[in-house]
Amino acid sequence: MQRVCFRLRVKPERLAEYKRRHAAVWPEMLAALRDAGWHDYSLFLHDDGLLVGYFRTPDLTAALAAMEQTEVNQRWQAEMAPFFESLDGRRPDQGFEVLEEIFNLADQLTNEPERHQP
Template sequence: MQRVCFLLRVRPERLIEYRARHTAVWPEMLAALTASGWHNYSLFLREDGLLVGYLETPDFDAARAAMAATDVNARWQAEMADFFEDLDGRGPDEEMRPLTEVFHLA
């Protein structure tokens, strides 16, 4: 199982709304994530907008590709894009660059 951690930055003026959106993630989005191989997926948000994402998956590239092929992901990404800084016209899912794991306590 691959452990994946990534960073994004939420616009400070959108933090409250970003949190609210994630209290009611669309059921079809949750189902698509699960079906695409995203497991133990968590998002952590710091008060300055730093967002840390963590997930486990057998193959991150395959999990991303599976999500990219869904209509619900396209709709979710379109709605969420304005919440983030520094996307340069890309979607949040395209900016998820995994950090290199340097230690893991098993």
Template sequence: MLFGGAGLRTPVPTSDRAPSEPMSKGDDVERVCFLLRVRKERIEEYRRRHTEVWPGMLDALRDAGWRNYSLFLHDDGLLVGYLETDDFAAAERAMAAADVNTRWQREMAPFFKAPDGSTADDARVLLTEVFHLD
């Protein structure tokens, strides 16, 4: 179970949305939030790697339209990601086409609890926004 353990004992519920559908769209900005699970034995290295994100990867994210992107990591490995973009589907396609992203995802794959052969993007759970206050 991807999100079992302390605090989350059942799978995170999902909606009828397509897997890549954003959680909210308003004011021409899509707010996207997702969950992943980092392997406990890799948490410290995961944190360290994110203090040294490759400049080319940062450029690719910006060029693809990812803005206000944050990752939050709990000590049990629960990872929450948040980003804003004009078009999440287009941003995902742009990242999928970026060679630097392919290399980064390959490097990061061992950090995540995901079914064999799946990527972190395949394993992430997109959340539905239920409230927003500007």
């Protein structure tokens, strides 16, 4: 399972509304994400507008492509786009920056005996 972490920046004047919108995401959007292979999806928001998202998926490209095919995602992305800075005309799901994973506790614990060999 691939772990994906990404970042975006929410406009400071839109933070409260962004939080409100995510307190009750449309049920059909939740179902679409689940059906497209987005697991353990979470968003974290700093008061300066930094938004960090995390999810697990069998295949990021396939998960994004599956969401692209849904009408609910088209509507959701259109509604969310005005909340973000620096998308350069792209939708939020096309404009996020994927971060490089540099550490995972479980992975290192699994490989621990070989890491400590002299």
